[in-house]
Amino acid sequence: MKVLFIYPPVTRPKDFSAKAVRVSVFFPMGIAYLLAVLERAGGHETAAFDALSEGDIDEGRPMDGGERLRYGLSDEAIARKIADFAPDVVGVACLFSAMQWDAENVCRLVKRAAPAARTVLGGAHAGCMAEEILREEPAADFVLLGEAEESFPALLAALKSGGSFSKLDGIAYRADGGVRLAPKTRYISDIDAIPFPARHRFDMTRYFTSAKSHGFFRNAPFTQMITSRGCPYKCAFCALDAHWGSRQRLRSAGNVLAEIELLVERYGIRELHFEDDNLTADKKRALELFEGMTQRGFHLSWHVPSGMAVNTLDERLLEKMRESGCYSVTLAIESGDPEVVRKLMNKPVDFKRVPGLVKKIRALGMDVRGFFMIGYPGETRDTIRRTIEYAKELELDWSYFSITSPIPKTAMYRTCIEKGYIKEGDFDPIRSFHRSIIRTPEFTPELLREIREEAIIDVCFRNNPNLLKYDLDRAIADFSSVVNHYPHFDFANFYLGEAYRKKGDIPRAVESYQNTLKANPAHAEARRRLQELHHD
Known part of the structure; x- marks a missing residue:
């Protein structure tokens, strides 16, 4: 079968443009894992494209008379790519809630460009909202629940043979005028057995040079990777149990180190972003991983954009993290209130350890x-x-x-x-x-x-500790990052000026205060500073 994977573009209301919240480019990890699985199994012709990174991600293209903005490829460009490949099955990523409209729109484009193709949505949000999506969007044929390295090939086999979907695990589909949902009950226990993501199927330079990570970065090229699935915690605000299952599954440190070595040697990676939900929950494995990174001399910088659990960290682990490049x-x-965290959020945080x-x-x-x-x-x-x-x-x-x-x-x-x-x-x-x-x-x-x-x-x-007592250069770097992303934030420009003034860099301080007034002509503090510096 001909199988096409699509990562959707981003479409936003005009009042929620990239100037309000930046548009971030992610390497499509889930698609890359499925490509690797199908490559290894053989029997299918596969292709993939990223409709976000392959188009404009900065300015946005007006749609619907300017009421919305499109970041990435246009509908016409996406439809042409679909028609050119003429797929039998199209997998569409829908990881986050903000992706739902665009993922459904891609399904509609599939039905227009390749009417006989079957559409399959996957990702954490799609799985969570599977029944609602299938009830409301006729162009969506199937939704896979949870990880799909086993269920997607099983669905392809059923489609090819004309077999029943009723015995498939973790799938939602239409039947008898309604939606049928088979819950996810089987998860891959040995995730070391899953091949590394098929990064070679993408132009990785798009992700190395876009500088649009969802967190921050220090060195380029950087990339994301994941070393575990799930989290042992049961926080009341988190939906990941439904996607990854109720227990955390870990790749071995050796398997992770082998992938890092590939990234360094093949792509020249200098920084890693671990996208795990709880990287250090298993301290023994975490120590083995960090020590291995140091011993192999990768000389990488790294961090965890989604944060680290307080209760998993201690001084020895932090030292090993630092040695390995964190x-x-x-x-x-x-929260700053232990009762809110414990009783309402159901999250384990030992507040005595935090300071x-x-x-x-x-x-x-x-x-x-x-x-x-x-x-x-x-x-x-x-x-x-x-x-x-x-x-x-x-x-x-x-x-x-x-x-x-x-x-x-x-x-x-x-x-x-x-x-x-x-x-x-x-x-x-x-x-x-x-x-x-x-x-x-x-x-x-x-x-x-x-x-x-x-x-x-x-x-x-105002009370940034680096501005007040620790490290002016770090304050300047942080404030500059905000100004670069959101130049219309008057307060960011003003405090960048304050940091430059304290450092003695008066020309840059003046420039920042002037930029403050451009963003907000009524900003009295910036005007007063300029008067003090005789640049009024």
């Missing part, structure tokens, strides 16, 4: 950052304030404050529905991770937006 640790703390970890990470010369959620259902204005003050007291290099988003099918989502904090249908796949939809007796979405904006300014800029 330059930044983001602690997934989530010591922060000091140790800083002493080892690594950046130390923190993830925090505000507006969690059940918390109060006081607990939100405690979270912000706690982040400030820790003296982190950077604090990430996110609006709590109730992901469908999670325990937190069910709590919100039961208590009337949200209604079915309130979840906005595109905006909900940045704009609250939760209303409780304690807070509204509007209040949370104000609190978050002030927390970012107060903790990350």
Whole structure:
């Protein structure tokens, strides 16, 4: 069979452009794993393209009279690629909620360009919303639940033979006028047996040169990899159990090191981003991995964009991480109130360890950052304030404050529905991770937006520990990064000016204050600074 894989483009409302939240390019890891599996098995002609990275990802192309913006390839370009390959089956990635419309749109384009082709959606969000997608989108034929290295080849075999889908594991499809869903019950126990992702099927330079990671990077070329599947924790806000299963499965350290060696030798990789949900949950394996990276002399820099679990870290592990090239640790703390974390989030965080970890990470010369959620259902204005003050007291290099988003099918989502904090249908796949939809007796979405904006300014800029006492160069680097991504943020320009002024670089300070006034002509502090520096 002819099998085509497509990673969708990004389409956004005009008020939610890349200027509001940047568009990030990810190497399509899931597609690359499936390509590798089909290559090894043989029997199919395969192709793939990334409709995001192969098009414009900076400015966006107006659609629908300018009401929306498209990043990546146009519908016409995608349809041409589909028609040129003439596939029998098309696999479409739908990892995140924000991808749903674009993934469904790709399915519609498939039906237009290759009407006989069958469409298959996969990824964490697609699996979570399988029944809803099949009920609402006629162009979607199948949805695979969870990992698909076994279920996708099984589906292809059934399609080729004309066999039944009823005995397949982890699949949703239409039958008898409705949607049938076979739950995911079988997971690959030996994930070392899965071949490495078929990176050779992609132009990897697109990902090396785009400089659009979803976190940050220090050296290029960089790439992502994953060394485990799942997480042993059962956080109420997380939907990953439904995708990866209820227990964590680990690749051996030797298998991971072999892939790293390939990345270094074949692609010249200088930095890795481990996309694991909990990289250090198994300390023995983590130590073996980090020691192996050091012993093999990879000389890589690395970090974990999705954060690291506080309870898995200790001084020895941090030292081995640093030796192996880790330059930044983001602690997934989530709240400054232990009761919120323990009772509401169901997340294990030992708060007694956090200050010591922060000091140790800083002493080892690594950046130390923190993830925090505000507006969690059940918390109060006081607990939100405690979270912000706690982040400030820790003296982190950077604090990430996110609006709590109730992901469908999670325990937190069910709590919100039961208590009337949200209604079915309130979840906005595109905006909900940045704009609250939760209303409780304690807070509204509007209040949370104000609190978050002030927390970012107060903790990350005004009271940034590197600006005030530690490392002006690091403050300048962090503030510059924000300005580069969001030049219209007046506060980022202003505090970049403050950092340059404290360092004695008056010309750059003046330029930053002037940029502040371009973004906000009413910014009194910037105007006063320019008067003090006689550049009014």
